[in-house]
Amino acid sequence: MLGIPDPQIWIAYLLCIALAIACIIYGLLNWNRGGA
């Protein structure tokens, strides 16, 4: 994919992007939770 032949590498890239998106979603969903 995109010139990278080893699925072990491009799956890692997809995981990185998915985890970064998960961080954004987690932050938005819990924006007002966990107050003092």
Place this chain on the structure above:
Amino acid sequence: MAASLFWIVLVTAVYLVMILCLGYLGYKKTKAAEDYLVAGRNAHPVVIALSYGATFISTSAIVGFGGQAANLGMGMIWLTVFNIGVGVLLAFVIFGKKTREIGSRLKAITFPDLMGKVYSSQFMQVVSGLVIIVGMPLYTAAVLIGGAQFIKETLGISYAASLIGFAVIVAIYVVFGGLIAVMYTDAVQGAIMLLGMTFLLIFTYVILGGVTAAHTALTNMADMVPAKLAEQGMNGWTVMPDLGSPIWFTLVTTLVLGVGIGVLAQPQLVVRFMTAKDGRSLNRAVLVGGPFILMMTGVAFTVGALTNVYFNQTKGTIAIAAAGGNVDSIIPLFINLATPDWFTVLFMVTLLAAAMSTLSSLFHAMGTALICDVWGRGRECALSLKANQIGVLVMIIASVIVAFLMPGSIIAIATAMFMGLCASAFLPVFAVAVYCRKPDPLAAKVSLVVGAAVWFVWALFVNSRYAAVFGLSNAALGTTSVLPYPWSAIDPLIIALPLSGLAILLLQARAGRQRGESSPV
């Protein structure tokens, strides 16, 4: 020398003045000892996230691990998976909120102080402090070397002058203010780092003709892998090494797992959780933290591997050969040769920001460990700003000495050493401290000592890469490793962490049974 000296000096001076002014503004807000040590427990979520990110990412990640990606290939991207999944999501969501609650309740101000108070044990506080004083200079020296390598390459001055000059700039900045000043400047430095790394990614792909073209060119270089690396299992820069080969063990157990797991129990990052006002701030910090780390290590590892294409197209050789065999010189050399002068200057400031934001927290952690936790043993030493500043200065000098003693290609290895030691010694006692209703002091003491002792024995006598750096095994026993392969390729963390984890679980369960409870935690 790539960029003109005038511009480098001017831009760096403007940057340093700006940071010192910000530091001074923060310093003026540092009214109480708690401000100095945990920033008054009232920091803004974006400041927490950028500050945590800028503290987490240093010249070690960009120069040291970027260089390792140039050497070993894109498999390093698995470390970014751990950096985000473990270093941000797991760290903030599972550990961060509980750490903040307990730190606030017990009024803990440093990591050893937290351990001492949770376990009601001065032993835990002093030994945690000692592990920091002994282990952390490996990491601070690595970060200093990362900055010095870039300055040497850019200004064309000697390595010794670069290292000492860099250390002096950092020392002035760190001794100046406490954590509240550091948090504000960190956030600005984090923003500068984001800008620098975004430009670096765009530049690299533009220079190499686009995303797919760059990756394809790197894939086609597989036959240029040095014979020594190919023998040890490396197949190219866009494929993983052979499963179970020496290169695979180094990549997976030392670089990916050592740093990926080690980040959970680093004293200077745990303190960051204790600066949050409430759990909500930490939830919001996750939103900024994940994408920030992706843009830092994800870009450094990708660009690192792609430097091979640039050096092949311009010099007909691979990156490690162009850099004279020193992994730590690859990224500085690439930036100086491949990017425009103005970017070299911007990247110089990016690296200064990355190094200073990390070193300030590391020296803060080492200084307080030396003065508050070991020398003061929890007495009200924290109130003496001067004593803490002297502690910081002592540790800066120790770190510079360690940096001069280290060999080449050491940044990533020394960083992995420190993080592996932290995980082995601190992770089980930290996890039990935040998640166990009645943490048992004896279980914690045994786990801490087992984790640290096994890590040191394995690093000094078994792991051949580490043992070669220390030289003790060779001097005493005439061999770099007392055990054969594959043991000699396995990182100490893989052995020490399960043992320290097992020790605390068994003894915690025993303590629970003695109290007549069934559950160990």
